[in-house]
Amino acid sequence: MTDVLIVIGIVVGLSFIIFTPIILYLKFGWFKVFYHDVLQWHEPIDKEWFNGCTFCSNCKYCGTEIMQDSQGNWF
Numbered sequence: 394m395t396d397v398l399i400v401i402g403i404v405v406g407l408s409f410i411i412f413t414p415i416i417l418y419l420k421f422g423w424f425k426v427f428y429h430d431v432l433q434w435h436e437p438i439d440k441e442w443f444n445g446c447t448f449c450s451n452c453k454y455c456g457t458e459i460m461q462d463s464q465g466n467w468f
């Protein structure tokens with residue numbers, strides 16, 4: 394019985410460690426520097442320009458040139 398509780402404890406603990414940063418990221422934008430490139434969610438700097446068909450900018454965190462899609466997302 395104790396073994397089962399330990400396993401449950403480990404599983405719950407691990408999911409907590411893995412999901413807490415993701416939830417914080419989604420809710421508050423924390424850890425963006427680490428996650429944004431993995432998930433391809435870049436954030437534009439203040440300066441934007443129109444290249445003829447889409448809005449372009451540079452990523453605030455990694456400096457990559459990014460474009461805005463029709464839904465207003467940057468990638």
Ligand SMILES: [Zn+2]
Nearest residue numbers: 435452454455
């Ligand atoms: Zn970026």
